[in-house]
Amino acid sequence: xxxxxxxxxxxxxxxTLLLHTxxxxxxxxxxxxxxxxxxxxxxxxxxxxxxxxxxxxxxxAIATQVQNYIKQLRPxxxxxxxxxxxxxKKGRPFHPTAFREKIYxxxxxxxxxxxxxxxxxxxxxxxxxxxxxxxxxxxVIKELMGHTNIQxxxxxxxxVEAEKxxxxxxxxxxxxxxxxxxxxxxx
Numbered sequence: 001x002x003x004x005x006x007x008x009x010x011x012x013x014x015x016t017l018l019l020h021t022x023x024x025x026x027x028x029x030x031x032x033x034x035x036x037x038x039x040x041x042x043x044x045x046x047x048x049x050x051x052x053x054x055x056x057x058x059x060x061a062i063a064t065q066v067q068n069y070i071k072q073l074r075p076x077x078x079x080x081x082x083x084x085x086x087x088x089k090k091g092r093p094f095h096p097t098a099f100r101e102k103i104y105x106x107x108x109x110x111x112x113x114x115x116x117x118x119x120x121x122x123x124x125x126x127x128x129x130x131x132x133x134x135x136x137x138x139x140v141i142k143e144l145m146g147h148t149n150i151q152x153x154x155x156x157x158x159x160v161e162a163e164k165x166x167x168x169x170x171x172x173x174x175x176x177x178x179x180x181x182x183x184x185x186x187x
Contacts, residue, residue, distance in 0.1 A: 002076040002089050010077065011102065012181040013069040014086050018119065019178070020062050022126030022145050024049060025119040029094045031085040038067050045146065054146050106181065127156035 002010070018028055027045045035044045041063045043056045058066070070085075079091025088094055100119060107117035127145060130136035142153040 002073075006073055006076045007089060008181055010069060010073050010086065011106070012178065013065050013073075015103070015106070015122070015178060015181070016065060017062060018122045019125060020059065021056050022123045022130075023056075024123065024146075025096055025099060027146075028119070029084075029086070029096060029099055032083045033070070033085055034083065036066060036070070036085060038063050049146060052146060052148075054143070056144060110179065124156060127153070 014028075017023075021028075021043060023031075023045065027049075030046070031043070032046075035046060037044070038058075041058045041060065043058055045054050045056065047053065074085075074087065077087035077089060077091055079087075082091065082093065084093035086094060088098060103117055103119055103121075123145070127141055130141050130144070138150060138153055141156070142150050145153060145156070147153045
């Protein structure tokens with residue numbers, strides 16, 4: 001059985017990867033070991049929405065975190081042979097409900113009692129960061145997020161006051177949740 005420290009370290013890698021890839025919840029929990037190419041620093045999403053595959057780049061920092069997880073932490077979660085990248089403490093791939101509850105837990109521990117934080121919050125934050133911090137072009141964001149229509153992507157990056165406020169809150173929310181993991185508060 002993995003220790004609380006191992007669970008917290010795994011959770012930090014999972015939430016950081018979610019934040020830095022903008023994956024949909026289903027895409028994330030379906031990731032397999034074969035989908036991670038640490039040499040090329042990329043992640044392959046297989047059969048994403050619309051049954052499309054796509055490849056996402058990983059930063060060196062994220063690739064290192066994932067590599068450390070695979071080599072050092074994942075064995076503690078592995079109970080039966082599994083190709084799933086991330087495993088629950090019972091050794092099985094995550095169920096969407098269990099993963100959502102994990103995010104709610106960390107949001108609550110981070111003091112975000114007044115609203116629910118969803119896996120999609122991380123996806124939205126990803127798009128917001130690409131625009132605000134990296135100045136990414138809408139077509140680049142479209143490809144990274146796996147959208148077919150650029151209008152769908154545009155909804156994520158509208159520059160109106162309400163969206164600016166929401167974007168700032170999402171960035172703060174994601175950062176607060178990750179800081180909870182740094183303090184050693186695990187589920």
